[in-house]
Structures are given as C-alpha cells and as structure tokens.
Amino acid sequence: MTINGSKPKNLQELADRIKEALTGEGNHDETLEAGKAVEIFRVLSDDESFLQEIEQILAYLCEQTLDLTKLQSQIILIIKKYLEHLMAALWGCEIDNLIVEVDGPEVPIMDGSSKPFVFMIEYAGRLLQDAPKKYLKILKEVKATHKDCELICTPAKSMVVDLTIDFTSKAIGKQNLIFSNQKSFKDNIADARTFGFSHEVEYLKSKGLALGASLSNAIGIDSQDTIMNPCGLRYKDEFVRHKLLDLMGDFYTTGSQIIANVHGYKTSHSLNNQLLRQIFSDSSSYQWRELMTYVPIVIEQTSRGERAYDIYSRLLKERIVFVCGPVEDYMANVIIAQLLFLEAENPEKDIFMYINSPGGVVTSGLAIYDTMQYIKPKISTLCIGQACSMGSLLLTAGEKGMRYCLPHSRIMIHQPSGGYQGQATDIEIHAKETLKIKKILNQLYVKHTNQELETIEKSMERDNFMGPERAKTFGLVDKVITNREAIKIENHQVK
Numbered sequence: 001m002t003i004n005g006s007k008p009k010n011l012q013e014l015a016d017r018i019k020e021a022l023t024g025e026g027n028h029d030e031t032l033e034a035g036k037a038v039e040i041f042r043v044l045s046d047d048e049s050f051l052q053e054i055e056q057i058l059a060y061l062c063e064q065t066l067d068l069t070k071l072q073s074q075i076i077l078i079i080k081k082y083l084e085h086l087m088a089a090l091w092g093c094e095i096d097n098l099i100v101e102v103d104g105p106e107v108p109i110m111d112g113s114s115k116p117f118v119f120m121i122e123y124a125g126r127l128l129q130d131a132p133k134k135y136l137k138i139l140k141e142v143k144a145t146h147k148d149c150e151l152i153c154t155p156a157k158s159m160v161v162d163l164t165i166d167f168t169s170k171a172i173g174k175q176n177l178i179f180s181n182q183k184s185f186k187d188n189i190a191d192a193r194t195f196g197f198s199h200e201v202e203y204l205k206s207k208g209l210a211l212g213a214s215l216s217n218a219i220g221i222d223s224q225d226t227i228m229n230p231c232g233l234r235y236k237d238e239f240v241r242h243k244l245l246d247l248m249g250d251f252y253t254t255g256s257q258i259i260a261n262v263h264g265y266k267t268s269h270s271l272n273n274q275l276l277r278q279i280f281s282d283s284s285s286y287q288w289r290e291l292m293t294y295v296p297i298v299i300e301q302t303s304r305g306e307r308a309y310d311i312y313s314r315l316l317k318e319r320i321v322f323v324c325g326p327v328e329d330y331m332a333n334v335i336i337a338q339l340l341f342l343e344a345e346n347p348e349k350d351i352f353m354y355i356n357s358p359g360g361v362v363t364s365g366l367a368i369y370d371t372m373q374y375i376k377p378k379i380s381t382l383c384i385g386q387a388c389s390m391g392s393l394l395l396t397a398g399e400k401g402m403r404y405c406l407p408h409s410r411i412m413i414h415q416p417s418g419g420y421q422g423q424a425t426d427i428e429i430h431a432k433e434t435l436k437i438k439k440i441l442n443q444l445y446v447k448h449t450n451q452e453l454e455t456i457e458k459s460m461e462r463d464n465f466m467g468p469e470r471a472k473t474f475g476l477v478d479k480v481i482t483n484r485e486a487i488k489i490e491n492h493q494v495k
Contacts, residue, residue, distance in 0.1 A: 083107050084249030084269065085194075089117035091252040092185030095126060096133055112193035112217040114245055118186050132290035138260035142285050144275035149266040151275045156261040157358060158326045163247065163264045165240045169197070170225045175240035180361065181329040182257075185248070191234055192241035195219035198228065247272055256288070316342075320352045323368070327360030327390045332367045339371050339379075347376040353398065354382050359389020362416055362437055369397050369444070378402060383477065388412035393441065396448040396476045403477045411471040414463045416441060449475030 086107050090098060092114065100107075110116040137155075144151045160180040167173060172195075179189070196218055219238065220228035227233060235241055243264075250272035251258050264271075279286050296311045312322065321338050325331065342351050353372075359365075372379050372394070381398030383391075383405035392411050396403060405411065416437050418430065445456045451474065459474075468480040 083253070084246050085110070085112075085114045086117050086249070087252040088185075088245045088249030089114040089121060089190060091248050091257070092182065092190055093118060093121045093126070094182070095121060096256075097131075109194075109217045112195075112219070113191045113242070114189075114249070115191040118190045122186075134256040135289045136254055136256045136258045136279075137287045137289050138258065138279070138285065139287055140285050142275060142279050142282075144271050144278055146268075146271055146274070149268065149271055150264070151267050151271050152263045153258070153260040153275065153279070154263075156259060157360065158328055159257065159259055159262065161244060161247065161262040161264070163240060163244050163262075163267065165243050166266055167239075169221060171221045171227055172239045175237045177237065177240045177244055179244055183330045189241050189245050189248075192238045192245055193217070193219050193234070194242055194246075195221065195239055198222045243267060250276070259289075318352075319349060320354065322354050322356075323391065323394060324354070324356045325358075327357055327365045327368070327394075329361065329364050331360075332364040335368050336371045339368075339375055343375040343377055349377060350399075350402075351377050351379045352382065353379055353394070354384055355387045355391055355395050356383070356385035357387060357391030357394075359391050359412075362390060362441075365390030365393060366440075368394060372397050380404070381477075382406070382481075383409040383411060386410045386412070389414060392476060393444060393448075396445070400448075401478050404479050404481050405468045405471060405477045407468055407480055407482055409468060410465055411468075411476055412463055412465045413445065413460050413476075415460045451475055 086100070138153045139155055141155075142153045158180065159182075160178070162176070162178050164174065164176045165172065194217075198220055215229050219233065222228050246269060247262070247264060247267055250269060254276065298309045298311055298314045300307050300309065300314075309317075315322075316338060319342055321335060321342075323331070323335060339351065342349075378399040379397075380402035381395045381404070383395050386409060387395040387405070388410070389412060392413050395405070395411065416434055418434050442453060442456050442460065445451070445460070446453050449456070451459075466474060466476070468477070471477050472480055
C-alpha cells in the first residue's frame with residue numbers, strides 16, 4: 001500500500017539495543033537487539049531444550065538440520081511458550097528484523113499482554129533497513145479444524161480478521177471481533193491479557209507448571225464465573241481481543257505479515273500452528289512477496305539552512321494528496337487528516353487528488369468521500385493507473401469539470417461484495433447490510449454521473465471495466481488528458 005505518509009516499507013529494525021532487560025515471572029531475562037538486514041528473526045538462548053525445540057520445528061518446515069546461530073532469511077517459524085506475546089508486539093510495531101536473546105526456557109510473561117514489549121520497542125525506536133519487506137500472500141483457501149473449532153484463510157488484497165470465541169463460562173460467553181487496522185493494535189489490542197480458570201491453574205501448579213501464574217499477569221475466573229482481578233477487565237471484550245493478539249503473534253512467527261481474509265471460531269495456539277503447517281505443506285497455497293521501498297528525500301534550502309522532506313510530504317505542500325493502494329481504515333484516516341489540514345491552511349484553494357487504487361473497504365472509502373463533500377476547497381481528481389471499485393467512487397466524487405484520467409488508465413465499477421459465516425441469523429443481518437450499502441452506492445453514482453438508477457444498477461451487476469473514453473461517456477470523469485497543459489487550458493476556458 002502506498003499513500004501520502006504511509007509508504008510500502010523496507011525492513012524495520014530497533015534503532016538502539018534495548019539495554020534494559022525485560023524481566024518477568026520465573027526470572028527469565030530477555031534482551032532485544034537489531035538484527036542484520038539479511039536476517040528475519042533469530043533466537044539466542046543458553047537453554048538447550050529451548051534450542052532443540054525450536055530447531056525441530058524449523059527443521060520440519062525447512063527440511064534440513066539448522067544451526068540456530070546462523071539462521072538466514074528463509075527461516076520462517078519459531079514457536080515457544082509466551083513467544084506469541086512478543087511476536088504480536090513486533091507485528092503491531094511493524095518490526096521485521098530482530099535478535100531475541102532469552103536467558104531461560106521461556107519468554108517472560110510480563111503482565112500477560114503485549115503492552116510491555118510494545119513500550120520497550122517504542123522507547124528504542126526503529127530504523128529502515130536496505131532490504132525488502134516480505135509478505136506472505138495466501139493464494140487459495142486453507143483450513144484447519146478440530147471438533148467444532150476452525151480457522152480459515154482465503155485470498156484477499158489486505159488482511160481482515162473475523163474472530164469469534166464461545167465459552168460456556170458466563171464471565172466470557174460469546175464474543176466477536178473484526179479487525180483490519182494494524183495501526184490500531186498498539187492502542188486497542190496490545191494490552192489485552194491472557195486469561196485462565198482457577199481450577200485449571202491449580203491443577204497445573206500441582207504438576208509443577210505455570211508456577212508464575214498470578215492475577216498480576218492474567219485474568220482469573222473462579223468457580224463462580226466471576227472475575228477474580230480486583231481491577232476487573234481492561235475491556236468488556238478483553239478475552240476475544242487477547243485471542244486476536246495470540247493469533248497475530250502466532251502468525252508473525254512466519255517472519256512476515258500475512259495477506260488474507262482470516263475467519264476464526266474458537267481458535268487456539270494449536271489450531272493457529274496447525275493452519276501454518278498446512279499453509280507451508282502446500283507451496284501452491286501461498287506466495288512470498290517482497291516490497292522494496294525507496295522513498296526519495298527532497299532537500300530544500302531555506303533561510304534557516306537545509307530542510308529535508310520525504311517526497312509525499314513535499315507534494316502535500318503543493319496541495320497534492322495520493323490515494324494509492326487498497327482503501328482501508330488507516331489510509332482513510334491519513335487522507336482525511338490531510339484534507340482537513342489543507343482546508344484549514346487555505347479554504348479557498350483547490351486540492352488535487354491522484355488516485356491509483358484497486359478499491360477496498362467500503363466504510364473507509366465512504367469516510368474519505370464524505371470528507372471530500374464536507375470540506376470547502378474544490379477537489380480535482382485524477383486517475384493514474386486504475387480507479388477500481390471504491391477508487392472509482394472517489395474519482396467521480398471530485399468537483400464536476402475537474403475529474404480527469406490519463407489515456408492508459410482504467411476504471412472499474414461493481415456492486416459491493418462480502419463473505420460471511422456463522423449462524424443463519426448473523427448471515428441474514430450481514431446480507432441486509434450489504435444490500436443497504438449497495439443501494440447507497442448506486443445513489444451516489446447516480447448523483448455524480450447523471451445516469452438513471454436503472455442504468456447504474458445494470459452496469460454494476462458485475463465487474464465493469466472501462467477505458468478512459470468510455471468512463472468519460474458514462475460520466476465518471478470529465479476529460480481524458482495527456483499532459484498538464486490540457487488542464488490549464490480547460491481551467492482558463494472555464495474562467
């Protein structure tokens with residue numbers, strides 16, 4: 001995804017070694033240190049059983065005996081107790097490259113969440129490395145099941161997780177969470193704690209296990225189905241949030257972000273790891289993709305000396321906003337903030353929006369659309385490459401007479417789509433919501449293209465790709481341009 005202010009990323013590493021060791025229950029110390037650009041994740045430990053367990057798992061995936069002191073970028077999975085809390089923090093902070101030194105047989109549990117790890121990572125800062133960021137794209141449906149539990153990955157343009165837990169305990173019950181914004185993980189998911197039932201903890205302690213478990217590092221539920229922690233819950237749905245944290249942590253042991261729609265029902269670590277094994281057991285189900293980013297830096301001479309801008313920030317000074325890549329919540333928030341800033345700076349001056357997008361989340365796109373209509377400045381839209389799905393709505397939502405596309409761009413419109421699972425009632429609710437959204441979008445296209453509703457409905461039944469001239473005839477854009485002078489001439493004629 002490329003947007004103004006959020007570019008495709010190089011590998012990010014910790015800027016400084018975290019000199020303070022993270023210490024948790026069991027007196028196991030942990031130190032985080034930036035790795036070299038050729039590495040993904042490497043674990044160093046003095047505990048032989050820890051090393052042997054990781055080596056066995058890695059050997060299973062890589063089909064070779066491994067020396068843990070010489071792991072290279074092809075090493076993709078490390079699994080160990082409590083490691084998922086650290087891995088979830090790394091995922092949420094977008095850290096791709098790290099050496100983890102563990103003094104003991106396990107990663108410290110801390111307060112039972114990822115928040116302490118996030119704090120230390122944010123304290124240390126990060127650096128961009130001269131190496132591509134790796135993504136794991138799912139190419140076909142992969143499914144892991146156990147009794148009534150299931151975890152499914154299907155192909156998608158970005159990651160969306162729909163997670164449901166269902167416990168007989170009244171303290172937990174059934175909870176659902178839909179999550180798609182990695183940027184919100186640190187504030188909304190990272191501090192969700194692990195949880196357990198008092199009778200289970202007592203049994204484990206009798207076996208010499210979970211000796212460090214306490215209400216300081218977990219949510220406790222007693223035999224009366226009440227929360228034992230004096231401070232209560234951090235969120236009403238803290239349980240499903242922590243299950244999402246576990247899932248993201250387990251997934252990130254691959255060393256890369258996963259691009260897929262993820263549906264989970266009553267997931268567990270074993271189910272998460274079962275799904276990963278199934279993915280890697282079939283090479284046709286996934287593809288490694290690399291994104292290498294070089295973001296040009298512009299140096300300007302000012303009265304106070306040199307000032308450096310990344311190219312997108314410099315173009316924002318010229319009132320140019322980019323909508324590039326899949327439309328999702330974080331992109332929408334950044335673009336909305338830019339539009340509001342430019343309005344505050346000069347409400348009478350036009351804004352120029354360049355669009356190259358395959359579409360994306362409807363609610364995110366409508367948030368951008370509503371802001372475009374809300375602010376005072378006129379917005380000129382220009383399609384470069386493609387404006388598909390929600391991208392086409394943003395293109396046609398520009399000021400009439402100021403909507404353009406380049407000669408080799410393409411525009412695509414279609415009706416909204418979605419895939420839902422669950423009880424029949426839940427599916428019915430989502431179906432009604434999808435039909436409502438379809439009606440809203442149809443009316444918006446009628447408004448901006450001046451086409452009849454019947455024409456819009458028929459045109460959007462299936463994916464409808466248009467070249468520049470056809471898009472102009474349909475009313476999605478006002479003019480096909482080949483150079484900037486064409487815009488200047490037209491604006492002069494309008495005046």
